[in-house]
Amino acid sequence: MAIQERIPLPAPRSRLMGKVYLIGAGPGDPELLTLKAARLLAGAEIVLHDALVSNEVLAMTSPAAELINVGKRAGHKLLTQDEINALLVSYAKSRESVIRLKGGDPSIFGRAGEEIEALRKAGVDYEIVPGVTAALGAAAVAGISLTDRRIASQILLSTFSRRVDGSAMDWGSVSSTTTLVLYMPGADYAEVSERLLEGGLPADLPCVIVSNATGSRQQVRWSSVGQLSAEERLPAPALLIVGRVASRDVQGLGESFWGSDQKDRVSQQPSVI
Ligand SMILES: C[S@@+](CC[C@H](N)C(=O)[O-])C[C@H]1O[C@@H](n2cnc3c(N)ncnc32)[C@H](O)[C@@H]1O
Structure with missing residues (x-):
């Protein structure tokens, strides 16, 4: 029409x-x-x-x-x-x-x-x-600091959505102190988990799914990169915050998730997804 x-x-x-x-x-x-x-x-x-x-x-x-x-x-x-x-x-x-x-x-x-x-x-x-982007609304709802200076030094806003041009993830820019915010994670958390693991993120790295952040039907689910595949899908719109800050208890998180070889960079060779 x-x-x-x-x-x-x-x-x-x-x-x-x-x-x-x-x-x-x-x-x-x-x-x-x-x-x-x-x-x-x-x-x-x-x-x-x-x-x-x-x-x-x-x-x-x-x-x-x-x-x-x-x-x-x-x-x-x-x-x-x-x-x-x-x-x-x-x-x-x-x-x-x-x-x-x-x-x-x-x-x-x-x-x-x-x-x-x-x-x-x-x-x-x-x-x-300008407006408050969903990443900031979601962090507020989860009660976490995206750049907690003890464990995070950069935020990466990204998406795996294939419908968005130029969405290829540069894993080379993800370090142990990166907070990754994934917009439009889609319905298949198992696939997201797989791609994060393939990118070199540790399975026990915390993540939090926030659905309808700041709205009347908001939901927060704490998980980890490995466990994500077993999580039930939350209603859209939802996003994922991945990184050391994405935990209810950031105290003592220190180096625990990353081996010394992984500490500075997940991968020296940026891969195209
Ligand atoms: C096309 S993007 C638009 C993003 C928007 N321009 C922004 O700055 O938040 C839509 C995606 O943003 C995220 N999103 C938007 N509003 C949200 C909310 N209230 N709670 C959680 N995620 C949200 C979801 O990942 C959703 O699929």
């Missing part, structure tokens, strides 16, 4: 070129919105949002605002990325301001890059309003 049949395209008003705000909706809890995001939503005319944006956040938009869900439902895309880009440009030609609302932060696994490129090409002004 053509995009015009699904979502009516606005009639362009002459010479008006509005501004598009790419806004981060945070992980779920509306109190985690930035003040700027809340202000822009309260005055919104039109909001194009992803399916991940919580109802509580959507409830903060102006009652007069037109809300358009351009996201995925039950794995099915409502609109393609090209259609969303075209819609943004088209609305910018007929409205003073257009809000593109994305879960978490727009620049983290949010396809903001493609939308920015389309806006730039069309000469549309835009502004990014």
